[in-house]
Amino acid sequence: MQKASLVKGTRDFGPIQVAKKNYIFDTIKKVFKSYGFAPLETPSMEKIETLTGKYGEEGDQLLFRILNNGDILPKAESNFDSNRALKSAISDKGLRYDLTVPFARYTAMNMHALKMPFKRYQIQPVWRADRPQKGRYREFWQCDADTIGTRSLICELECIEMFDKVFSALNLPVVIHLNHRKLLEAIAIHLGFEGEFEAFTVAIDKMDKIGFDGVVKELESKNLDTSKFENAQSLLTTFDFESKQLKDLDETLTSVLATQAIKDLSEIRGYYNQLDNDIVLDTSLARGLSYYTGCIFEVKLKEGGFGSVAAGGRYDDLTEVFGVKDISGIGISFGADRMYDVLEDLNLFPQEMSKMTDVLICPMDKDVFSFALQTARKIRNNTQQSCLVYPKEGKLKKQLDYANALNAQYAIIIGSEEVEKNEVSIKNLNSGEQKNMDLTQLIELLK
Amino acid sequence: MQKASLVKGTRDFGPIQVAKKNYIFDTIKKVFKSYGFAPLETPSMEKIETLTGKYGEEGDQLLFRILNNGDILPKAESNFDSNRALKSAISDKGLRYDLTVPFARYTAMNMHALKMPFKRYQIQPVWRADRPQKGRYREFWQCDADTIGTRSLICELECIEMFDKVFSALNLPVVIHLNHRKLLEAIAIHLGFEGEFEAFTVAIDKMDKIGFDGVVKELESKNLDTSKFENAQSLLTTFDFESKQLKDLDETLTSVLATQAIKDLSEIRGYYNQLDNDIVLDTSLARGLSYYTGCIFEVKLKEGGFGSVAAGGRYDDLTEVFGVKDISGIGISFGADRMYDVLEDLNLFPQEMSKMTDVLICPMDKDVFSFALQTARKIRNNTQQSCLVYPKEGKLKKQLDYANALNAQYAIIIGSEEVEKNEVSIKNLNSGEQKNMDLTQLIELLK
Numbered sequence: 001m002q003k004a005s006l007v008k009g010t011r012d013f014g015p016i017q018v019a020k021k022n023y024i025f026d027t028i029k030k031v032f033k034s035y036g037f038a039p040l041e042t043p044s045m046e047k048i049e050t051l052t053g054k055y056g057e058e059g060d061q062l063l064f065r066i067l068n069n070g071d072i073l074p075k076a077e078s079n080f081d082s083n084r085a086l087k088s089a090i091s092d093k094g095l096r097y098d099l100t101v102p103f104a105r106y107t108a109m110n111m112h113a114l115k116m117p118f119k120r121y122q123i124q125p126v127w128r129a130d131r132p133q134k135g136r137y138r139e140f141w142q143c144d145a146d147t148i149g150t151r152s153l154i155c156e157l158e159c160i161e162m163f164d165k166v167f168s169a170l171n172l173p174v175v176i177h178l179n180h181r182k183l184l185e186a187i188a189i190h191l192g193f194e195g196e197f198e199a200f201t202v203a204i205d206k207m208d209k210i211g212f213d214g215v216v217k218e219l220e221s222k223n224l225d226t227s228k229f230e231n232a233q234s235l236l237t238t239f240d241f242e243s244k245q246l247k248d249l250d251e252t253l254t255s256v257l258a259t260q261a262i263k264d265l266s267e268i269r270g271y272y273n274q275l276d277n278d279i280v281l282d283t284s285l286a287r288g289l290s291y292y293t294g295c296i297f298e299v300k301l302k303e304g305g306f307g308s309v310a311a312g313g314r315y316d317d318l319t320e321v322f323g324v325k326d327i328s329g330i331g332i333s334f335g336a337d338r339m340y341d342v343l344e345d346l347n348l349f350p351q352e353m354s355k356m357t358d359v360l361i362c363p364m365d366k367d368v369f370s371f372a373l374q375t376a377r378k379i380r381n382n383t384q385q386s387c388l389v390y391p392k393e394g395k396l397k398k399q400l401d402y403a404n405a406l407n408a409q410y411a412i413i414i415g416s417e418e419v420e421k422n423e424v425s426i427k428n429l430n431s432g433e434q435k436n437m438d439l440t441q442l443i444e445l446l447k
Numbered sequence: 448m449q450k451a452s453l454v455k456g457t458r459d460f461g462p463i464q465v466a467k468k469n470y471i472f473d474t475i476k477k478v479f480k481s482y483g484f485a486p487l488e489t490p491s492m493e494k495i496e497t498l499t500g501k502y503g504e505e506g507d508q509l510l511f512r513i514l515n516n517g518d519i520l521p522k523a524e525s526n527f528d529s530n531r532a533l534k535s536a537i538s539d540k541g542l543r544y545d546l547t548v549p550f551a552r553y554t555a556m557n558m559h560a561l562k563m564p565f566k567r568y569q570i571q572p573v574w575r576a577d578r579p580q581k582g583r584y585r586e587f588w589q590c591d592a593d594t595i596g597t598r599s600l601i602c603e604l605e606c607i608e609m610f611d612k613v614f615s616a617l618n619l620p621v622v623i624h625l626n627h628r629k630l631l632e633a634i635a636i637h638l639g640f641e642g643e644f645e646a647f648t649v650a651i652d653k654m655d656k657i658g659f660d661g662v663v664k665e666l667e668s669k670n671l672d673t674s675k676f677e678n679a680q681s682l683l684t685t686f687d688f689e690s691k692q693l694k695d696l697d698e699t700l701t702s703v704l705a706t707q708a709i710k711d712l713s714e715i716r717g718y719y720n721q722l723d724n725d726i727v728l729d730t731s732l733a734r735g736l737s738y739y740t741g742c743i744f745e746v747k748l749k750e751g752g753f754g755s756v757a758a759g760g761r762y763d764d765l766t767e768v769f770g771v772k773d774i775s776g777i778g779i780s781f782g783a784d785r786m787y788d789v790l791e792d793l794n795l796f797p798q799e800m801s802k803m804t805d806v807l808i809c810p811m812d813k814d815v816f817s818f819a820l821q822t823a824r825k826i827r828n829n830t831q832q833s834c835l836v837y838p839k840e841g842k843l844k845k846q847l848d849y850a851n852a853l854n855a856q857y858a859i860i861i862g863s864e865e866v867e868k869n870e871v872s873i874k875n876l877n878s879g880e881q882k883n884m885d886l887t888q889l890i891e892l893l894k
Contacts, residue, residue, distance in 0.1 A: 066512070
């Protein structure tokens with residue numbers, strides 16, 4: 001006998017958890033679809049060369065690699081120089097680490113057949129060998145939507161609207177933080193970090209965690225001149241996303257980069273009147289990933305403490321590494337697992353998530369089974385209700401306990417008397433009300 | 448630059464393929480749900496000891512093992528005795544090989560919380576390092592439903608009905624082959640193979656591939672006495688699944704085992720009048736897996752050549768290996784990938800699978816974008832139609848080409864003139880018909 005247990009950092013999703021997960025996925029999917037995004041699914045495994053070198057040194061360490069099949073001894077024997085060499089020799093595949101790289105690989109392979117702009121959404125698990133902790137899993141889900149093949153700022157608007165719609169639908173008030181990489185670069189130059197944009201963004205990106213003083217220390221630790229940085233606090237902050245604030249910023253920064261960014265942002269601002277959620281221009285928003293080139297987004301809960309629940313931005317060279325150039329695009333990603341935890345903590349999942357079936361049919365005697373099965377067949381064929389026949393006769397209390405454990409809405413009780421009269425006794429398990437009726441009436445009721 | 452390519456035996460599913468795959472999954476899911484099965488999802492990775500020893504020697508070879516993270520050199524160095532020892536030392540996880548073992552592991556871990564009978568369905572990918580060939584992939588999908596915790600033959604009936612309903616819904620006529628392991632054992636004894644049941648079933652299981660004479664040769668190669676086997680052809684064949692045939696078989700075999708099996712089969716037969724598809728009692732059906740103990744099923748296409756598309760059976764000790772005894776259950780599994788290929792070959796997927804959006808909005812000038820976006824918002828908020836704004840103004844032909852490439856049903860054309868009149872021009876892309884209307888009329892039309 002062996003003890004049954006899970007791999008560290010992974011989870012089972014029982015019936016209720018699946019229902020909750022699908023509630024989030026379906027909400028996101030519905031919004032993606034309504035904006036004309038079409039689904040893509042890529043394999044769980046990618047060639048190791050597709051994955052490595054895309055996520056930085058740390059990312060490469062966190063990849064789950066798949067051991068080659070067959071005899072690995074000979075290759076292992078001749079590659080004992082280093083851990084890295086050994087791993088490369090005996091594993092040529094890895095598990096998907098995100099959805100962006102597989103999407104880029106797919107795009108490069110299918111360029112000839114894709115009609116641009118191509119809008120795809122993708123909701124699939126990804127795997128990372130991170131240290132598991134509350135809210136961080138080794139198998140988790142990403143929900144991405146990308147539009148590629150156009151620089152139109154309509155796409156930026158769509159991203160904002162989709163963030164807005166998803167979190168409205170989930171009753172989760174958020175603040176959409178928006179920035180533009182060119183605006184950030186203009187600010188970096190204004191503060192004296194010309195030519196040091198990457199170090200600057202890496203430091204800024206930590207503002208949430210280490211605070212303003214921490215950022216100053218970090219910059220100084222890299223021997224950067226922070227003498228002009230005293231102006232930073234009024235520049236690296238949140239602004240109302242309105243034309244006056246955009247104009248003021250443009251006048252403060254007086255640079256070509258800033259003007260380009262403000263032009264984009266103003267155009268986007270002009271495309272809508274109102275959102276359900278708040279939106280701010282957050283010039284301290286950096287986004288770690290270096291491939292962003294235009295607008296960037298991060299969505300945070302209005303009632304804080306949970307970090308970001310969605311993010312995204314525009315990029316210019318997603319597929320370049322695979323030999324396909326000049327594909328501009330923009331993508332967003334929802335963190336479904338964090339959203340799940342938040343909805344759970346705030347008790348915001350709809351009640352019906354715990355219902356495992358609609359109707360339980362309770363046969364009282366062995367010889368009523370044919371009638372019970374016939375009733376089940378009628379319900380399944382003529383209504384949308386799911387229905388289950390308790391597989392053993394007798395003991396009404398036991399059967400009703402079972403119905404309650406499943407959170408069923410109705411119990412249909414069938415004894416010999418009911419069969420004789422060609423009717424059933426139906427009990428509403430919420431109200432406790434019980435009455436007899438024939439099958440036609442039953443179907444009408446359940447429809 | 449690197450060449451973008453897929454791992455051997457894996458596939459991308461583009462928008463149309465996802466729609467087709469979901470058509471199959473949704474059909475199966477709907478039937479499972481209507482019978483009160485609730486969803487379960489288990490992690491892609493399991494501990495290697497959960498997986499090994501469950502699928503036979505060959506199965507263990509076909510597992511995809513995941514390389515341990517961190518430095519594997521020390522452990523590799525001290526475990527160079529054999530390929531097996533090395534692999535065990537450096538990988539303690541593997542990818543899901545089927546859905547049955549994870550389900551057993553889940554059941555054992557959650558026994559205290561599960562209300563019996565527990566009915567779960569599970570639709571997830573599994574991975575096997577089989578040699579890829581047409582119709583055989585290294586990542587493929589299983590669609591399972593199991594009822595555990597009851598020996599009621601209602602469950603067998605439900606399996607038959609679910610096979611029937613799924614293939615009816617897919618317009619794919621099938622023949623449901625049914626047998627009972629005890630009946631097969633009675634036949635084995637009748638033919639002189641007492642005590643050799645496993646060797647007998649292994650040989651019988653190959654009947655489809657090697658024919659009757661091949662089975663005889665296989666049995667003889669194992670030094671079994673085939674002198675009584677001449678009677679086999681009339682006993683190992685398909686019968687109408689009707690009470691007369693059951694009675695005849697019982698009289699021929701005259702054994703306790705046969706009588707038990709016939710009693711089960713007769714009870715099941717008594718539970719229904721008619722199915723959409725054919726059902727036969729197929730006494731030559733063995734099912735390779737040794738854990739079956741009662742009824743077994745295999746579903747084959749009526750127009751043959753594709754092998755089986757679904758299968759299942761009753762088992763008695765699914766969770767025993769994890770220390771939980773006496774859990775009888777019954778499960779079925781649909782082979783979604785084979786079903787996909789069959790539906791594709793027979794051109795049976797519904798037409799609408801290729802529609803990537805419902806409506807394309809075509810803005811003719813830069814300054815109509817606000818109106819175009821407002822129209823899109825109205826459509827998304829007030830109808831179920833998905834809708835996409837072409838992100839760049841101008842060139843109607845190019846935009847209509849795009850609409851056609853997406854298989855959209857409508858193009859909504861908006862120029863300055865339309866904006867002035869506060870209306871749109873809508874073109875039905877199937878009929879070619881085009882007319883102008885205001886937004887209220889448009890919403891009415893699209894609803």
